[in-house]
Amino acid sequence: MTLRTQVIPDAGAKTPVPALEPLLFELARPGRSGRHVVSDAAPEIPDAFRRKTALRLPELTEPQVVRHYTHLAQLNYSVDTGMYPLGSCTMKYNPKVNDRVASLFADLHPRQSYRTTQGVLALAYELEQMLAKITGMDFVSLQPQAGAQSEFTALLVFKAYHAKRGEAATRRRIIVPDSAHGTNPASAAMCGYQVTTVKSDARGNVDLDALKSALGPDVAGFMLTNPNTLGLFEERVREVCDAVHAAGALVYGDGANMNALLGIARPGDLGFDCVHINVHKTFSTPHGAGGPGAGPLCVKAHLRPFLPKPWIVREADGSYHYDTAREDREPAGLGDSIGTIKQRIGNFGVLVRAYTYMKTLGEEGMVETGRDAILAANYLLALLRPAYDLAYDRPPMHEFVLSASKQKKQGASALDLSKSLLDEGFHSPTVYFPLIVPEAMMIEPTETEPKETLDAFAAAMLRIAERVKTDPAAVRDAPRHTPLRRLDEVTAARKPVLRFVPGVAGAE
Structure with a gap:
């Protein structure tokens, strides 16, 4: 095989390792093409362009x-x-039928009139209704393009809500638990809020006394993930919400772990004022490079006036339109809305995929999804408990957090164990998060894995635990059988090379 000329720093080797595939720029030769190239259109384009x-x-x-x-x-x-x-x-399987249905809408134009996109608006409107029902909320905005952007949108809504009440200038603080996703305090800071962190108690819940001590007239809201990032259901969630509301603040629900609640509990019934949905987790749309994302924001009625616009309106005759884009009557203004986050109804293609998944499962299927996710996590935990420490000795929901502290004392860290898993043919779990658990290994099998796969994964984890006892150096040296071994992740993060530039070191 011809190796490309770029070298990649490998922490497991003394010299840089050649990459395994040439760049397209290196394969290219002048005059090659795959299809007939149309004639030059430049004469038809004004010179300035x-x-x-x-x-x-x-x-x-x-x-x-x-x-x-x-x-x-x-x-x-x-x-x-x-x-x-x-x-x-929640790296569940993405059914291919979702992509097939999404492709049916590929020829739509983003600025197409509502008169010729009634089917699009009907689908989006029905999706809003389904999400509202699942979460126990009243209204939904499909505009946010990701979970983190939905967090930011929710905090803008909080700010607008408090401004309407004349309290925006005084309520300048957001509270988050110490187990929160890192995006929570980041979103709050981007929105101009100060961030206060409250600790977890001995059972992995938000420490209610610490929360009450942190609350005050300057607090705008509390951001809570339930189940939390320890994989545990917040046992006193109603008391938490009541305490926040008593202080005049709002409760934001981070819906990152909504997969565990499907058909079991609804954030709106638990006291949350709003919750976002990560469709790439709960509703099987692609992660990351799979395409544009979506993070629908679901809110209670008192926050509806502040949602992004436009809103989809369904008329008595069954037709649909945007409330800010009517041709036959005076369009609605922005009112108290925070404005527009993403054009019209957001990244529609990914929303179609989520809609397809939900319609395929139906209500019974979604209930089964939540229960199977919890069953898979608890089954896998039962297999692994003899070899690993459990961060909190409680039955988890859809995921659980182990601690590799025992293995660290024996000579191999959580990172080493996760690298060893690569040699066993499995992707590693999340490591070193949540930050409050030493040598954390966070495992979420999802409902789409069969028992045989769970058994094989557990067997691999148990083999690695035994290997640490007898040959920790071998575990520290892993992986040995992957195309590349341990990359210099620090340099990659701090000095990324993201495009091909001839003559630039690391990019040729």
């Missing part, structure tokens, strides 16, 4: 491009190839 230099794109044949990406896929690991036990990520 023409490029003055040629595009620096690689010239390749179609087979070269197909083989390049096929080879990269063969080197990759995904939910289509194996179990992905990343805790707090």
Whole structure:
């Protein structure tokens, strides 16, 4: 195999390791193409808008491009190839029918009139109704493009709510638990709030006394994930919400772990004022590079006036329109709305995938999904408990957090164990999060894995635990059988090379 010229720092080797696939730019040769190239359209384009230099794109044949990406896929690991036990990520299988249905809408234009997109508006409106029912909320905005952006949107809504009550200037603080996702305090800071952290109690719940001590007239809201990032249901969640409301503040629900609540509990019934949905977790849409994201925001009625606009309105005759874009009557103004977060109804293609998943499962299927996710996590925990310490000795919901402190004393860290899993053919779990658990290993099997896969994963984890006792150096040296071993992750994070630039070190 011809190796590409770039070298990648490998923490497990003394010298840099050549990468396994040439870049497209290295494969390219002048004059190659895969399809007939249309004639130059430049004469039809005004001179002011023409490029003055040629595009620096690689010239390749179609087979070269197909083989390049096929080879990269063969080197990759995904939910289509194996179990992905990343805790707090809900890496469930993405049904391919979702993509098929989404492709039916590929020819739509984002600015198309509501008159010719009645089917789109009907689907989006029904999706809003389904999400409201699942979460126990009253209204939904589909605009936010991700869970973190939905957090930020919710805090803007909080700020607008308090401004309407004349309290925005005084309520400048957001409270988060010490087990919160890092995006929670980040979103609060981006929104201009000061952040106060409250500790967890001995059972992994929010310490209610600490929360009450932190509350005051300057608090705008409390951000809570339930189940929390320890995989535990907040046992005193109603008391928590009551305490926050008594202080005049609002409760935000981080819906990252909503998969565990499907058909079992609804945030709106527990006292939350709003909750966001990570459709890439709960409703099986692609993660990351799979495409644009979506993080619908579901709210109680008292927060509805502040939601992003436009809103989809259903008329008595069954037709749909945007409340701010009517041609036959005076459109509604923004009112108390925070404005627009994303054009119209957000990233529609990914929302179609979530809608398809929900319609495929139906209500009974969604109840089964939540229960199976909890069953899988508890079954896997029962297999692993003899070899690993449990952060909190309580039955978990859909995920659980182990501590590799015992193994660390024996000579191998949680990171070493996770690297060893790669040699066993499994993706590693989330490590070192939540931060409040030493040597944390956060495992979420999801409901889509069969018992045989759970058994195989547990067997691999148990083998590694035994190997730590007898040969910790071998565990520290893992992985040995992956295409690349331990990368220099610090340099990659601090000095990323994200595009090809001829002559630049690390990019050629």
